Amino acid sequence: MTSYLDGKDVFVRDAYACAHQDYRLNIRVINEYPWSNMFAYNMFLRPENEELENFSPEWTVINAPGFMAVPDQDGTRQHNFAILNFSRKIALIGGTGYTGEIKKGIFSALNFILPVYKNTLPMHCSANVGKDGSTAIFFGLSGTGKTTLSTDPDRALIGDDEHGWTSNNDVFNFEGGCYAKVINLDAEGEPEIYNAIKPGAILENVILNADKTVDFKDTSITQNTRVSYPIFHIDNIKKPSVGDNPKNIFFLTADAFGVLPPISKLTPGQAAYHFISGYTAKVAGTEAGITEPVPSFSACFGAPFMPLHPTKYAEMLSAKMKETGVNVWLVNTGWTGGPYGVGSRMKLKYTRA
Numbered sequence: 433m434t435s436y437l438d439g440k441d442v443f444v445r446d447a448y449a450c451a452h453q454d455y456r457l458n459i460r461v462i463n464e465y466p467w468s469n470m471f472a473y474n475m476f477l478r479p480e481n482e483e484l485e486n487f488s489p490e491w492t493v494i495n496a497p498g499f500m501a502v503p504d505q506d507g508t509r510q511h512n513f514a515i516l517n518f519s520r521k522i523a524l525i526g527g528t529g530y531t532g533e534i535k536k537g538i539f540s541a542l543n544f545i546l547p548v549y550k551n552t553l554p555m556h557c558s559a560n561v562g563k564d565g566s567t568a569i570f571f572g573l574s575g576t577g578k579t580t581l582s583t584d585p586d587r588a589l590i591g592d593d594e595h596g597w598t599s600n601n602d603v604f605n606f607e608g609g610c611y612a613k614v615i616n617l618d619a620e621g622e623p624e625i626y627n628a629i630k631p632g633a634i635l636e637n638v639i640l641n642a643d644k645t646v647d648f649k650d651t652s653i654t655q656n657t658r659v660s661y662p663i664f665h666i667d668n669i670k671k672p673s674v675g676d677n678p679k680n681i682f683f684l685t686a687d688a689f690g691v692l693p694p695i696s697k698l699t700p701g702q703a704a705y706h707f708i709s710g711y712t713a714k715v716a717g718t719e720a721g722i723t724e725p726v727p728s729f730s731a732c733f734g735a736p737f738m739p740l741h742p743t744k745y746a747e748m749l750s751a752k753m754k755e756t757g758v759n760v761w762l763v764n765t766g767w768t769g770g771p772y773g774v775g776s777r778m779k780l781k782y783t784r785a
Contacts, residue, residue, distance in 0.1 A: 447476035556734030558582030572684030605673035688713035688725035
């Protein structure tokens with residue numbers, strides 16, 4: 433990989449993760465392409481100019497989409513790869529232009545660092561805060577509504593995807609931006625996200641019409657169409673991106689079988705079960721090749737990014753729930769009145785209510 437980049441112009445950005453200053457992780461991102469580097473600007477936290485003078489990165493991310501691994505020689509499963517080395521504190525990403533690997537590499541590192549060294553629970557969730565200071569967090573897999581529900585005109589956004597819950601009962605964003613799915617996006621249904629798409633935002637895998645407008649319904653490249661933008665593209669945000677102890681936790685699941693009720697209040701034991709299960713359903717429009725609903729389980733609502741055993745995170749969450757008395761709710765953002773193809777999708781206005 434070093435030989436591949438030798439002699440090329442590369443794009444280097446110094447940034448950091450974790451909005452809570454006690455947990456700050458300095459990062460240096462080295463990109464083959466400038467738009468990938470702009471993604472790092474959007475998604476990580478941005479140091480002040482004076483902080484860059486003596487900047488010392490703790491982790492380094494090297495991203496080279498044009499470099500293909502040779503599986504037989506390199507020991508990879510395929511030509512594209514994302515590799516974390518915890519000893520050298522480096523993430524190597526190659527063979528793929530999907531910028532989500534950049535942010536998820538650091539997220540995976542924090543999912544080891546924070547529970548092991550900082551007694552802090554890392555969470556694949558979004559978070560926002562009401563005018564009364566009440567914090568809510570939303571766990572869920574891709575497509576269940578984390579970004580949509582946390583981006584609420586009546587509640588200040590803390591973050592849309594990755595957070596930590598400290599021993600002092602603060603909740604803080606790992607990131608400085610949002611990475612939203614834009615399949616079927618429209619201004620009426622999700623105005624905050626739609627209006628965040630302006631100069632500085634990066635659209636991925638989308639198709640442009642002849643007049644250069646985006647066709648958000650076109651999935652000819654992939655179902656996973658995305659936009660990244662700095663969090664300040666959203667008008668109503670929490671500054672800094674740190675909230676108090678959560679009052680409510682919502683587990684979001686898009687049940688496609690018409691089984692789960694719209695909302696259920698969970699006991700600590702039930703919450704631990706659903707957290708470990710990480711249930712949702714894959715339906716047509718979420719992944720290529722999916723034509724009928726398929727149940728899906730991902731421990732902690734983010735198994736690919738959790739290097740420790742799932743029970744470690746579940747035990748930490750259960751302890752926090754018992755300590756704080758937070759309310760935990762299971763919310764079905766999927767189908768009601770029957771399964772997929774018979775019933776109808778829960779309306780966003782009902783789920784928000």
